[in-house]
């Protein structure tokens with residue numbers, strides 16, 4: 001076009017000369033940063049001709065400015081004079097691509113609008129819940145089909161995921177649970193010793209760990225660790241159309257991707273819960289010994305003699321349900337990922353938050369249930 | 376000054392480990408021309424493009440764009456230089472979490488300080504210029520067809536009115552009508568915006584329709600450069616096969632054989 005450097009600090013001058021609006025200098029996107037459009041439009045209102053003989057560079061942004069100014073001119077259309085053939089070609093191209101006149105008028109606010117949005121959200125939420133339940137049904141039906149035809153099970157995949165979600169989580173679960181046992185014993189001892197009832201610390205630890213904390217905290221850790229990993233893995237496959245490719249090849253993504261993950265969780269979460277129980281009791285016992293002088297033998301005797309086995313049973317019964325919640329939500333959110341990277345991130349965090357929330361809701365429902373049946 | 380090439384490559388050597396992609400490659404691109412770069416798959420067309428725009432550091436050689444060395448400029452000068460070209464990558468490389476209009480606004484937002492309504496209007500003009508429908512502006516890349524994504528990538532590449540645009544196989548994967556429309560678009564915008572175009576392509580129709588000159592990459596260098604007519608006389612098996620084959624005849628590069 002021209003040899004002048006396009007990056008320039010030179011402002012574009014606007015001079016009104018009778019009914020002639022003269023523009024001089026650089027008419028480029030850089031000049032537009034400091035250009036006073038309102039003032040120029042005010043001058044343009046009195047112009048019949050816009051003269052750009054003195055401009056030395058015009059780019060698309062400059063051409064847009066010219067077209068916009070010309071539209072402000074007398075009679076709604078001032079003439080643009082002094083353009084080189086390149087410049088007038090550019091101006092014509094821009095004129096042909098100007099925004100349609102009524103564009104840009106979005107209505108926002110208003111009571112009706114807000115109501116409509118609220119309604120839309122509720123409708124969307126309800127729809128998502130229905131979809132989640134139907135996804136659960138689909139997975140359960142597929143698992144049922146696999147029980148009838150065990151050869152359809154991807155055993156290698158199940159074992160792989162067992163290692164991922166179970167075995168690899170053992171250190172963190174053990175450590176966490178041990179520390180919870182320690183904390184419980186310490187806090188419990190501080191309160192109970194006021195009544196000289198130190199020995200009840202064993203009951204406190206046993207009941208709270210076995211019945212609630214062991215499995216609940218394990219489920220929360222697994223949701224954060226594996227639920228998010230499920231969503232991210234399935235979501236990025238969805239993003240790259242691998243899931244669609246599977247479907248066209250006659251492979252069922254639920255059988256191949258979802259069932260092994262869910263089964264692995266159902267198998268491994270109770271096992272992790274058991275480990276957490278043992279580690280928690282151990283932590284409690286150590287702290288009771290150090291802090292209260294309850295010897296390991298006394299701890300064991302009181303634990304075995306005084307704790308109903310049902311406390312352990314209640315904890316373990318919950319494990320497969322928590323596993324199902326984490327697995328289904330993790331995979332479902334992954335399947336919902338669309339074509340962009342942002343939805344992957346958003347749904348991964350949704351998956352973790354939602355599965356932890358649902359685990360706690362489920363736990364509360366179990367508490368009510370067990371209270372009613374009296375265990 | 377008018378005769379100085381806008382892109383000047385001398386003795387370029389690029390390698391990945393022990394795999395040598397270019398070995399002593401020379402290339403000149405003239406101001407205002409559309410240069411078609413052809414070559415078999417894996418001959419290093421995309422790598423050449425990446426080296427010229429400074430995304431990849433060559434092992435040896437000089438690369439000058441608009442008279443400035445790309446390799447040895449301080450970061451500040453490189454940033455100013457970079458504003459003077461636009462790149463459209465092979466697969467569009469649109470930002471997937473932004474709409475088409477936001478994609479085109481992205482370079483303006485990063486490089487300039489413009490009021491939002493101006494950015495919006497300018498981005499809209501660019502999107503319309505590349506022939507995308509009005510409702511495409513608010514769509515995300517995943518909601519567009521392949522051809523529309525390429526157009527959107529082109530719109531982003533010309534967002535700041537660069538002097539040079541690099542296009543990596545813009546018509547690959549488009550239907551013939553879409554490809555022909557894209558060719559027309561390149562020519563039209565070249566004329567309107569005074570662009571210099573570095574066009575990597577496999578498409579003989581494209582070469583025929585838009586390119587002023589053609590550079591053939593083979594044997595790790597630019598084997599031949601010149602008009603399409605010049606290419607017909609080059610004596611090299613790949614070039615012969617490419618410009619004399621049945622597809623070339625279909626693209627009317629070769630006169631039809633007498634029956």
Ligand SMILES: Nc1ncnc2c1ncn2[C@@H]1O[C@H](COP(=O)(O)OP(=O)(O)O)[C@@H](O)[C@H]1O
Nearest residue numbers: 391394396414415416417418419420421422423
């Ligand atoms: N990042 C990379 N690492 C290793 N090898 C690469 C890389 N990028 C490209 N190559 C190799 O360089 C060669 C040229 O690639 P490319 O320029 O993409 O080919 P094309 O001409 O088809 O665009 C190929 O053999 C490719 O394998």
Ligand SMILES: [Mg+2]
Nearest residue numbers: 420421465543
């Ligand atoms: Mg390539």
